[in-house]
Amino acid sequence: MDDARPWIYGTDHDDPDPRTPTPGHVYVQLVGGHLxxxxxxxxxxxxxxxxxxxxxxxxxxxxxxxxxxSDYEPRPGDPDRWDWAGDAP
Structure with missing residues (x-):
């Protein structure tokens, strides 16, 4: 299935639709890195x-x-995006 909607981090591996945001919830996009x-x-x-x-x-x-x-930090001036800052053990 080719779907342009982004994956929701933390969804279960067997979630039938891991790309559908929950109504009423707030999301930010992860930018860079592995996620x-x-x-x-x-x-x-x-x-x-x-x-x-x-x-x-x-x-x-x-x-x-x-x-x-993976360490993600809020992007200054853009509350809808968090940037990758590196990896941690």
């Missing part, structure tokens, strides 16, 4: 977390392999 183009649900994040925080997200394809994490 490029995916969306992450930030519904429960505080405004400060969305502008200054970021997230270390599990990614098996990074520098540290299975169990490693």
């Amino acid at each position: 490029d183009g995916q969306l992450i649900d930030v519904t429960g994040y505080t405004p400060e977390e969305c502008t200054e925080g970021g997230a270390l997200l599990m990614s098996n394809h990074g520098l540290y392999g299975p169990g490693g994490r």
Whole structure:
């Protein structure tokens, strides 16, 4: 299936439609790195977390392999995008 909608980070491997955002939720797009183009649900994040925080997200394809994490940080001036800042163990 060729679908132009972005993948939602954290969806289950057997989710029948891992590209459909949950209504009423807030998402940001991940830019760069191994999770490029995916969306992450930030519904429960505080405004400060969305502008200054970021997230270390599990990614098996990074520098540290299975169990490693990809660091994404909010893009200054663009609250809808978080940029890849590198990998962490």
